[in-house]
Amino acid sequence: MNPAFSVIFLTTLIGAGQGLFLALYTSEVYNSFGIVGGTSPSHMYATGILVVMLLMGLGLFASFFHLGRPERAWRAATMWRTSWLAREVIVLPAFTGAALVWGTLHYFGFDPVLVTNSAGTEFKLSLVVGFVAALLAFLLYLCTGMIYAAVKFIQEWATPLTVINYTLLGLSSGFMLAATLGGWYNSSITNTYVLWALVFTLLGFASRMIALRRNARIKRKTTICTALGVRHQKIRQISQGAMGGSFNTREFFHHQSPQFVHAVKVFFLIMTFIVPVTLVVIGWNNTLFSLLAAAAVVQYVGLLAERWFFFAQANHPQNLYYQAT
Amino acid sequence: MTQLALVIDLNVCVGCSACVTSCKEWNTSGEGGGGMVDMNPYGKDPTGTFFNRVQTFEVGEYPKTETVHFPKSCLHCEDPPCVPVCPTGASYKRKEDGIVLVDYDKCIGCKYCSWACPYGARELDAKQKVMKKCTLCVDRIYDTSLPEERRKPACVLACPTSARLFGDVHDPDSAVSVAIAERGGYQLQPEWGTRPANHYLPRRKNHANVDKEALHRIDNPLKKEEQRPAVSSELPSLDDFLF
Numbered sequence: 001m002n003p004a005f006s007v008i009f010l011t012t013l014i015g016a017g018q019g020l021f022l023a024l025y026t027s028e029v030y031n032s033f034g035i036v037g038g039t040s041p042s043h044m045y046a047t048g049i050l051v052v053m054l055l056m057g058l059g060l061f062a063s064f065f066h067l068g069r070p071e072r073a074w075r076a077a078t079m080w081r082t083s084w085l086a087r088e089v090i091v092l093p094a095f096t097g098a099a100l101v102w103g104t105l106h107y108f109g110f111d112p113v114l115v116t117n118s119a120g121t122e123f124k125l126s127l128v129v130g131f132v133a134a135l136l137a138f139l140l141y142l143c144t145g146m147i148y149a150a151v152k153f154i155q156e157w158a159t160p161l162t163v164i165n166y167t168l169l170g171l172s173s174g175f176m177l178a179a180t181l182g183g184w185y186n187s188s189i190t191n192t193y194v195l196w197a198l199v200f201t202l203l204g205f206a207s208r209m210i211a212l213r214r215n216a217r218i219k220r221k222t223t224i225c226t227a228l229g230v231r232h233q234k235i236r237q238i239s240q241g242a243m244g245g246s247f248n249t250r251e252f253f254h255h256q257s258p259q260f261v262h263a264v265k266v267f268f269l270i271m272t273f274i275v276p277v278t279l280v281v282i283g284w285n286n287t288l289f290s291l292l293a294a295a296a297v298v299q300y301v302g303l304l305a306e307r308w309f310f311f312a313q314a315n316h317p318q319n320l321y322y323q324a325t
Numbered sequence: 326m327t328q329l330a331l332v333i334d335l336n337v338c339v340g341c342s343a344c345v346t347s348c349k350e351w352n353t354s355g356e357g358g359g360g361m362v363d364m365n366p367y368g369k370d371p372t373g374t375f376f377n378r379v380q381t382f383e384v385g386e387y388p389k390t391e392t393v394h395f396p397k398s399c400l401h402c403e404d405p406p407c408v409p410v411c412p413t414g415a416s417y418k419r420k421e422d423g424i425v426l427v428d429y430d431k432c433i434g435c436k437y438c439s440w441a442c443p444y445g446a447r448e449l450d451a452k453q454k455v456m457k458k459c460t461l462c463v464d465r466i467y468d469t470s471l472p473e474e475r476r477k478p479a480c481v482l483a484c485p486t487s488a489r490l491f492g493d494v495h496d497p498d499s500a501v502s503v504a505i506a507e508r509g510g511y512q513l514q515p516e517w518g519t520r521p522a523n524h525y526l527p528r529r530k531n532h533a534n535v536d537k538e539a540l541h542r543i544d545n546p547l548k549k550e551e552q553r554p555a556v557s558s559e560l561p562s563l564d565d566f567l568f
Binding site: 133 | 347365369370371372373374375378379380381382383384385386387392393395397406408409410411412413414415431432433434436437439440441443444447449451453454455476511512513515516517525527528529536
């Protein structure tokens with residue numbers, strides 16, 4: 001496929017936004033149940049949600065560049081029964097709205113206790129709102145991943161690993177941002193953020209490597225023989241029905257050399273996983289806030305390359321009809 | 326239930342692209358749909374929207390090669406993967422005749438359906454920014470102002486070798502169903518379960534069986550066993566007696 005920058009930015013930005021929200025909510029849950037001592041400053045939550053809104057907004061903005069007719073985008077919510085894309089279009093604003101409500105509750109300090117259990121744990125309103133938003137965040141990872149995983153004949157995508165990678169890489173980048181935020185506020189919760197950021201980055205590294213290994217060994221179901229219905233070992237395309245290219249030659253090919261694609265793969269493996277983990281470990285041990293911030297930025301650049309590679313690697317069966325490209 | 330479709334005879338297609346140009350002509354000059362864009366048609370890199378393209382493949386290795394001209398348009402799958410993925414419902418399959426269509430007023434141009442079509446049958450129109458594909462000339466096949474034999478897709482009418490048949494593949498007595506049944510009509514990429522309605526008729530090998538008797542005349546088959554002298558110009562021939 002030809003990687004579209006609108007979709008690359010959309011998926012990486014909202015993935016980080018969801019991850020950052022889930023990080024903030026994790027710390028609220030930890031505080032509520034007394035897992036880590038010391039409540040996080042509520043203006044850290046408000047700032048965090050501001051960043052989440054910014055990421056979701058930018059992602060949504062980027063997605064409009066993918067549409068031929070953005071003025072009709074509202075129609076995209078209608079076919080949620082069958083289309084994962086329509087489901088994403090519904091869940092994205094739902095999550096953003098829920099996260100905004102959660103942040104607003106914290107900003108104004110409006111947080112009545114709903115229930116207190118026998119152990120004395122207070123269940124506050126923000127905990128419930130945050131839970132709903134967290135569910136929506138995971139649902140959004142599922143929708144985004146399934147848009148690609150549901151296209152069964154793009155065999156590089158048609159695997160649960162696609163959803164797992166979108167989730168883990170989103171969580172990884174979100175917790176990296178949260179670690180930066182925690183470091184900025186010098187909060188005690190930063191340790192938790194850093195720990196989870198490392199866990200998700202390493203898990204993401206493992207699942208991405210498994211996906212790369214799987215995709216390197218794909219046995220193609222469609223060959224030129226089944227595409228044409230002609231059984232022969234040697235079939236060569238002479239003409240492709242258009243001399244100056246067409247939508248089919250532009251949309252489904254990345255037009256880059258194999259060397260370039262390979263270089264992007266090496267680049268993203270270094271930038272998404274190795275460099276950020278190194279920076280975070282050094283920054284954490286030496287309480288260097290700038291290194292945490294650098295890790296988040298480096299990882300985002302790596303994720304852009306990762307997403308580019310994700311699209312470029314996908315081989316659409318229609319390419320069999322355009323072998324001369 | 327009706328399922329209209331094209332059956333393409335690869336045995337007689339000569340790759341002239343008359344179907345391509347007649348399709349473009351009909352669908353561009355019609356009133357509905359806004360036509361098919363042509364960009365830079367006489368320049369260096371001409372490009373544009375086509376519902377139908379003829380591609381050419383060479384099968385085998387020289388000198389034992391065969392040239393296959395391969396016209397391909399939307400196959401109007403019975404289980405079209407492009408329809409459920411459409412987030413707006415612009416892409417739909419008609420119940421009454423099985424034609425897969427795009428509502429150009431609802432399409433947002435997200436291109437997801439083109440990703441979900443394994444055949445590459447859908448193209449984004451660069452001018453209108455909506456997805457376009459073969460309509461089986463839906464504006465023509467039901468037009469009662471045309472004489473009945475002209476109510477066929479433009480490509481079918483244009484084909485000089487009658488390589489394109491049009492009809493209902495669910496009707497076992499239709500010309501297309503008979504052609505599929507008798508001549509081994511097949512579907513493209515059957516492995517995905519899309520069940521394309523359009524079928525292709527395979528190339529046929531024609532061998533002439535010429536035996537010795539057909540080349541050397543035996544005057545009287547009844548005297549086949551008789552030992553006859555070798556024909557010589559010195560012997561009197563039939564002409565010597567008659568004239």
